[in-house]
Amino acid sequence: MGIPVFVFAGLLVHCVFLASIFDIYFTSPLVHGMTPQQTPLPPPAKRLVLFVADGLRADSLYELDSNGTSRAPFLILENTGSWGISHTRVPTESRPGHVALIAGFYEDVSAVAKGWKENPVEFDSIFNESKYTWSWGSPDILPMFAKGASGDHVYTFCYTAESEDFGAQDAAKLDTWVFDHVKSFFNSSRSNQTLYSALNEEKVVLFLHLLGIDTNGHAHRPNSREYKENIRKVDEGVKEIASMLENFYGNDGKTAFILTSDHGMTDWGSHGAGHPSETLTPLIAWGAGVNYPQRVASQFFEDNFLKEWKLENLKRLDVNQADIALLMASLIGVPFPLNSVGTLPLEYLNNSAHFKAESMFTNAVQILEQFKVTKHIVKRGKVSLCKTLINLALEGLSYYHTYDRLFLGLSIAMGFVGWTAYVILVIIKTHTNLTKESTILLYGFAFVGLIIAFFLLIQTCPWTYYVYCLLPVPVWYAVVKELHVIQDLAAYLLSLPVGQSMGFLLICVLGIEILVFSFFYRSTLTIGLLVFAGWPVITQLWVQAKTTALIWILLCMLLGIFPLMPVVGREPNIPLMLSIALSTYVVSSTHDSLQNKQGLPVFNQIISWTTLVSSSLLPLLSPTFLFQRLFSILLSLMSTYLLLSTGYEALFPLVLSGLMFVWINMEQEALQQYGLSLKPKLAVFNFSYATDIMQFRQLHLDDVRRSFFFENTGSFQKVLFDPASVYCFLTVFSPFMMGGLLVLKVVIPFVLVSCAFEAVQVTTQLSSKRYSKCYISALVGISHYVLVMSLTIFMMLMNGLAQLLTTKKLELSRKTKHHST
Template sequence: MTNYVFLTPSQCWTLPWQPPVTMGIPVFILAGLLVHFVFLVSIFDIYFSSPLVHGMTPQQTPLPPPAKRLVLFVADGLRADSLYELDSNNTSHAPYLRGILENSGSWGISHTRVPTESRPGHVALIAGFYEDVSAVAKGWKENPVEFDSVFNESKYTWSWGSPDILPMFAKGASGDHVYTFCYTAESEDFGAQDASKLDTWVFDHVKSFFNSSRSNQTLFSALNEEKVVLFLHLLGIDTNGHAHRPNSREYKENIRKVDEGVKEIASMLESFYGNDGKTAFILTSDHGMTDWGSHGAGHPSETLTPLIVWGAGVNYPQKVTSQFFEDNFLKEWKLENLKRLDVNQADIAPLMASLIGVPFPLNSVGTLPLEYLNNSAHFKAESMFTNAVQVLEQFKVKMNQKKATTLSFLFTPFKPLSDSEQISFLKKTRLYIQQQKYDEAVSLCKTLINLALEGLSYYHTYDRLFLGLSIAMGFVGWTTYVILVIVKTHTNLTKTVQSSNKESTVLLYGFTFVGMMITFFLLIQTCPWTYYIYCLLPVPVWYAVMRELHVIQNLAANLWSLPISQSLGFILISIVGIEILVFSFFYRSTLTVGLLVFAGWPVITQLWVQAKTTTSIWTVLCALLAVFPLMPVVGREPNIPLVIAAGLLTLLISGFSLASSCKSENKYRNNEDMKIHFYQMLSIALSTYVVSNTHNSLKNKQGLPVFNQVISWTTLVSSSVLPLLSPTFLFPRLFSILLSLMATYLLLSTGYEALFPLVLSGLMFVWIHMEQEALQHYGLSLKPKLAVFNFTYATDITQFRQLHLDDIRRSFFFVFFIVTAFFGTGNIASVNSFDPASVYCFLTVFSPFMMGGLLVLKVVIPFVLVSCAFEAVQVTTQLSSKSLFLIVLVISDIMALHFFFLVKDYGSWLEIGTSISHYVLVMSLTIFMMLMNGLAQLLTTKRLELSRRTKHHAT
């Protein structure tokens, strides 16, 4: 019988130890990377697989259409209120379009969905479905899944505009009947003197194209065919909105130019076709824009876009005495007496198909907005019936696919649309049409469409619960195993006991049998290969847990010996701490509360008694950092003077540091080190100048100066090299890292966030001192002197101490500071709600991947500062990097399990993007921490010796 000795918490975590033989570190790391990669990828398979299905029969209205041709104007980035509102003189920014909606057409608002970006908006408009998020991985340029569109179903489509939008519809078209005319990508310059030239280019080329057709009989004949689409993509408004904001003179003037261009094109086409009355026109937008010039989120200014339809087959304005909408815009726009016909963005695709008589796009989920049509009740009923059958076709294909991959006794059909119900709906609708009960037929069709869409969603998410539970089991098993590894190898809480061969064999055979049963079950259902990974992963994970059953028993016996209040208190504090971290992802102000609690930490632990000055500075810096999460999200209102102030403050601090070094004749610095410091100060000064000068240049429409661009890219490259040339003593090296990264961060800043790294770094410097004091407080008096501590020799430490409870607090501090670095200035919104203003010092020509990479770099810089500081904490407290890694792994995995069930695939792009980002962030925390730890070790311990330098070694 084993005798257990009760130890107090501080004793049991600090006794000398020899780690037992366990899984090798490389094997453990590889297993951890594999497990987390599967967990990470799983959300895209479970939540964001493509909803599209193929194999449907095209559906077309049997009656002749009202129009022979359709002209689609998409004013990229045009807000509904910007088009409909009147200026101070009660005149419209778009007088021609205002006259159309008042006298000869129908109007309303098109409500966009996820995400409010150009490509998904155009896909919804032209193909009729809301594109899945997987397209973002290709920069919204390539088609992740080929799809049908109004252009593909047309006889001919000619399109003019951006090279980012037009090619995707030509690429997805069958045959050779969709033609594109694009300007160069370099034309999309946010710093251009006049972005409206992009729209002028489109209008000029359309007019030139039609003029040239008069001498080209083949082209002339094609243009006079039926089922022709002309698509004009107008990007100038979006570009001016990003560069100058939607309330600017440039944005409003661009709307006037678009209005004039639409008028000219409409007049030219009527003349070309001899006023035959067979041309239908639609003007709308792919998305709106916030007041600060970004889009991507779910703000009404981004999701409310204009829709004006006129010409062949379109209703005239409908007078009303009153109408109610929650947004209360009608009175402001002085349009309260004209009926407003709102639609969902995907509804425009079936409207276009109905007007020119082409089959509805096969993947469309839109509902035909009948109030826009000026046609017979019979035509409307037939069109609605076609729409219903087209959506039902998708439902039937999706249902049959799921039925074919599910065992019959396990298959649960969507009951509201069983086979008999489908037949009943179709027979009743056809009977109503034959009996000329058109209103009843339309009502029945709308019901059928809604049920079919519900059914599509039902079958698309059919396996979600099953797969989610499999991933959750893997999560819990892996987290349990990591906790057991920590207890087994980094504490003295358990005693190593070897399992008998018989027990091990039974365990192995048992889990092997379970794995074989799961494989057989998936095999007979012909499930995708990824299902095997998700369902089989928990088997080896829980096998590893059960092999450590004796560790669980020993741990339970020790914990059971502790006072209940002590055990429950520790568990409660741990849970509350992790929940605070989770809560902070949704409410940034939680970070403020956490930082204020951190400010009082020295008082609670009596550290203030032995380090009053350090404690006072810690409290002040915690309070200063706590202000940032309360500030508005970065990017809303640029404030270049604050960026300049941050640069000058950095120069002041670095100048004071240089003066102090010279005054004290610091023996750890030589002339070369002083030169490096001076060069870093010069980089800060140049960055401050470049930010100021670039802002003024763009404001004056003079573009991005080449000198500023060269300095920016040079600073970016040099910032990764300069720290490696500085001394490896603790504070000189950390300060060198701060100066180099700060130079780049200034170039990427637009406002108050430029001050964030300074305050964060100040707190990190004090944290290092505080942890030294904590070591003495917990009885570990052998602490190094920070003033002479050299990172280079810290790697020679061979004796790492065991964990004690305070190391869990250190790990929690690290995770909290990482989260603060990420959300402290709301940088996540800069990525999700794309705002190019942050990268204007580097480039102004639209380049999604380059701009996205620079924005990610901006987010990473505070991470590097925290990681380098924690590297200092780790080596100065003689803390094992492996034990630290495991504690952070447990914290991040528990958080990840929360976010796995909070991932959204609906709502605004901000909601979807945020839910993905939350999960990806915590799932990547392990890999990210390893990368940051490696980068921190490189930045802190390595030193480049220039050939002309005299090598200097500290003694």
Template sequence: MGIPVFILAGLLVHFVFLASIFDIYFSSPLVHGMTPQQTPLPPPAKRLVLFVADGLRADSLFELNSNNTPQAPYLRAILENNGSWGVSHTRVPTESRPGHVALIAGFYEDVSAVAKGWKENPVEFDSVFNESKYTWSWGSPDILPMFAKGATGDHVYTFCYTAESEDFGAQDAAKLDTWVFDHVKSFFNSSRSNQTLFSALNEEKVVLFLHLLGIDTNGHAHRPYSKEYKENIRKVDEGVKEIVSMLESFYGNDGKTAYILTSDHGMTDWGSHGAGHPSETLTPLIAWGAGVNYPQEATSQLFEDNFLKEWKLENLKRMDVNQADIAPLMASLIGVPFPLNSVGTLPLEYLNNSDHFKAESMFTNALQVLEQFKVKMSQKKRTTLSFLFTQFKPLSDSEQINFLKKARVYIQQQKYREAVSLCKTLINLALEGLSYYHTYDRLFLGLSIAVSFVGWTTYVILVIIKTHTTLIKAAQSNNKESTGPVYGFTFVGMIIAFFLLIQTSPWTYYVYCLLPVPIWYAVVRELRVIKDPAANLWSLPIGQSVGFLLICTLGIELLVFSFFYRSALTVGLLVFAGWPVITQLYVQAKRTTLSWTLLCVLLAVFPLMPVVGREPNIPLVVAAGLTTLLISCFSLASFSRSKNKYQSKEDLKVYFYQMFSIALSTYVVSSTHNSLKNKQGLPVFNQIISWTTLASSSALPLLSPTLLFQRLFSILLSLMATYLLLSTGYEALFPLVLSGLMLVWIQMEQEALQHYGLSLKPKLAVFNFAYATDITQFRQLHLDDIRRSFFFVFFIVTAFFGTGNIASINSFDPASVYCFLTVFSPFIMGGLLLLKVVIPFLLVACAFEAVQVTTQLSSKSLFLIVLVISDIMALHFFFLVKDYGSWLDIGTSISHYVLVMSLTIFMMLMNGLAQLLTTKRLELTRRTKHHST
């Protein structure tokens, strides 16, 4: 297989491996074609008002101030005297879109849908708004349109402020909530002179939705314990009081309005959300008005969080719900059909109604969930051969009929408690059944991918042995190969395809199930290669080989472990620090060894630090900038003393401009955060400088000399200028220490070369990247090259986990991008945060490029070893993927697999980018051509 074909095949195979996880674990849980279910009895409320205080934590609302006064006096009085309360438990990802979908539609959106956008509906789903007679909503343009777009007909109306209003650097983000309250008041005032609108507002089954984004925005900008966040809660409290008073007056105190206040997600102490920390998943729920229970006294309540005593609410019954349970609660209160895709269970404790109404409502809830189960089961039955179909036994057709008949009899006999209990059992079984059929094909799809994985890794190892080692000679010139395997694998492929065809399986199933056939055919073709190594194994030093394999295995396991515990990287780096001593390299390079050990120990500190996202520490960022400038001055002096000093004034101009960019970036970071702290917004000058620095950082290294150390240092300065602008604390020092270690690594590999007595050992001081491609005689692989490849993978993983983890990447903290923009723009902000993650990767990739060319090793052979290491890691994570336990565990396990799979494809792109940055040079003016040794 030629190199282009191999790369194309590798990319295709890895793309299938990566895509498979979304098909197996992230497929949409939604089904369509259900019959709407509605409680037959008259509802207690004609209208419902839903307040969603975006980003409001449960403890922030319920806790008392230092002087024992409530944070929100009006809402505190409501839960003590008029309504019911509890904590709503959200699921990961704790973001606005999935949170609102769970609240209003009653189901937990799959991750693939979340990834498709904040405003659009990637999948059609039903909601309480859609089932209402009319819904009017006010608030953010990021949330409201998706419920209007998914609604049938023209009965969901939205009133949004502009996207530019969502400014994290604004003087007062609470104005977003004030805008909502003011527009609701003016809307109702205008209805008095608009008979059509007035009549519509007085209809039954009306929903008013107030989305309040100020608390979330202030939390991001100032943190949840700030004066701004707490003051915003007070303003929301006052606003809710005014709206309730206005509505009661408008409707003549008819007692037919139900109110619910809750939040889509919470927020960490450092102002981010997205992961599964309790501060993000525990949100408040207060309900009052028509059909809602009054406060209930409680003597002893036990909750894991132990908040009751702290909130001084231990005497009032706390009724916790899952976030999806709020949708059926709202539907029940105003008498609309339960959302078709809802998986919530109606929290009866919140209802102030007859036992008959509660039993009928729970029966409706059970029918609605059972409808989904029946549709899902029929879909799976239709696409599976009858003799292979295994039914979900607890809910066979006869069992379903028995449950429904028994529940109906209980209601007719007025045994309402028994009816409710039976309906809850039916709901739980139906939800289990939904999960059962949703994951029905998971086992055989997973096995297909695992078989492909093992085959691909085996094939790559055989290619390495065949083309990049001296183990094989004669085996490469075999006689004409047998056609037996071709016919055999073709027959197997046809059987699999036929089996899938008669089951009318999706086209992706063909890809996953047929992929092992060509992969294992390629393995069988190359298996003849293994004949010679098997014969020559005894000639190898067995002890050394076994020991090396054991070390490699331990190394890979350490890398896998580091995904769960960042401190494993610290252990690895400390082992690396002793590498020169173990291999006797310190004898010939004592000064370099000392630098290597020191930098390994310094870098080992970062994985022990708390994940980035805590309180900003701008002085550390400034210190990193000043340290970079100091190192630049020493480097300039060093380059001037060397034989290959800068060749022209243009070279010096580029270097000085980069130093100037570092100084400017340091100033901009300090200035911007001071300005935001003083509520003066993002200065336009700072914003221009930031974007200019970002735009120039990729081009500036291409203007510098292609001499090894000068080019690498130029790359560091350009990337460091951008990284400083994206930093908020100690992580600003990370690229400096990492780059220092990378430069020493290049020198250490040079010292290691003489172990193999290579004739050409280039001097690093005069090595020129531009002429590296002239080396045509690449040597064969040695055992030490496996160690080089492992070092590269280890440093790549360290570049990612050195200052963060999966949760920190998932949690959204906009403080990192304040130098570029403060107005909420998820895609631009996400892109900038991704760039921050990529910069350390790029520094490692450039160093690895230098190691490759200076050790005269073909990039293909080293990349193949890297491919094997990363694929073995990916196979680990494939088997570690969970579909049980907490949602954080499930999400983290899938994220690990996706990350490692992306790593292989990503490293190919990084290597290409590193080659461009190290070898190419832009000539802006005509220069005198210089010579290189």
């Protein structure tokens, strides 16, 4: 198999492996065709008011401030309802959080990528089941429930997308906008008889989406004065709205209120993962049909928050986020959302035992509808049986939802192991011709493929199943076809001393495990770097180049500090940012402007985007001599990286690049162990003149060590979604643009390492194509599957980008003078 064909096949195979994980684990939980179910008894409330304080942490709302007073006195002290914590699920983002709250199910994570504001799939919700729903707030959230609703009864009032500016003076104005527009709306209804009549109907929902807390949390962090003051303003606004609505409806006692949040936020202003600060959100309910506060002598929760909040004597009622949709449906008497997987939290209801039993029965039948079961096995009034039935039905749903998971997982695992074995065989085999293919072997594998295809056909499986299940057939055929190579490898390994064989195996296993564990524990990378630091000591390099070896050890230890530090910086630290003067000025100026709440200066924004665009072109204008080209790449990319930094991480590329330059020198010193008489002089080495010199030597065990160096040194930086990193480019909320810039921040260190690795490849007189095979085969861990597959594909692309950046040179066009004769 030729090199281009091999690389293309490797890229294609790993793309299939990556895509398979979404069919195995991330399938949509939605099913259709159910009959709507609702409680037949009259509901306690005619209308429901839902406040969602986006990004509000439970502890931030319930805890006391520095003066020992509550920052939300109306919601906590004056409230006559029930309270608790709503437990959210990963990913803790706005879209899946609101879907769980309003539709009652945990959305397929791929829906976030398919569409943020609109629905990639249709689903039922409380809004859809209501008689009328009016909503106010963010254009990122409201439209997805309006466009998914049947008929014309869900109305939205949104501010402009430009209002969601992280650099604005005070993001609390977003919540003030909502409160003001709700008041104006009800005031105007008094002169609009049609609207007034609609507002007085039953089964009405009012949804107030409050984005100010989330925006202030991203911009200033949850422990900031802005975040905490925003909570006070929300408390005041909720109190005013509740009072206004009671007056509007003549204190009829038919209004139910719920305040909660879609997700929390970490101390450094990010969310999306599963830290308790992100998954613990408040839930407060009061009004028609809601239980009064329940006094208790004592209660215990593992988080030990109650004593800190001074709420140990008020019963805390925790729920799962999807349970809230059922609570809202029960309060106003609408059908439970068709795909809801929640359980009605009975303790929040202030109603008769009959009503609770009927509601639980409705919950059970609604779950059974999803399970496609029509057996009437529950007597009305037996709450405990209903709860058991709900759990059994949910287990059944989970069983059928994951029915093909084991089968597909085994198919992908066989394909993955076969591909890894094939790549290893291609790496180690010599340039001798392949043995003649066995026709019987070919027919045998073809017959197996036909059997698998027939099995999938009678099962009416989707076309992707054919790809996942048939892929192992040609892969294992290619492996078995190389039986002579396997025999040669076995003979070679048996001829090696036992100590050398075991040592090599131990190093391979240790390197892979460090790489896998680094996905879970970043500090593992520090251990790997300390191991790297000892490399010169156990080789001849300590004798050949002691000064260079000492610098290597020092830089490895310095680089090992970064995995021990927080994933993102807590506060910007301008003095640490040592790079190009203009980028430093832009970062400092932008930071000062945002601190003074003056927004993002236009000049700074222009400079930032210009620097980003030019950083990929400027290195191509420099000479292609090794150190000149690498230094040019560093300076160019460092400018962009600096603009995307908020603290200590600005030093990361400098330390990393220093280590890479030392690595190139040390690998060149190590060439003599191969018995080469000619070593390239690095000072005059030119990338553009480097040829593929694979005939000089074959692969060596030391080359596997080099591939591990490459993979581990390129895997240090992990960045969570932190808008503060992109403030030099934009401050108005744009999830995909901000995400793209953060991805670029992660890519830059990989580019630096890939360019250095390209230099190591050509200066150690080995084909760079062979190295691409080495690191394709090295990532053999199944753990953290998506990250491993993505990283493998990403490294292949980085290899191509590094060759482009190091070998190509843009020539400015010159006019040729023509002389007349």
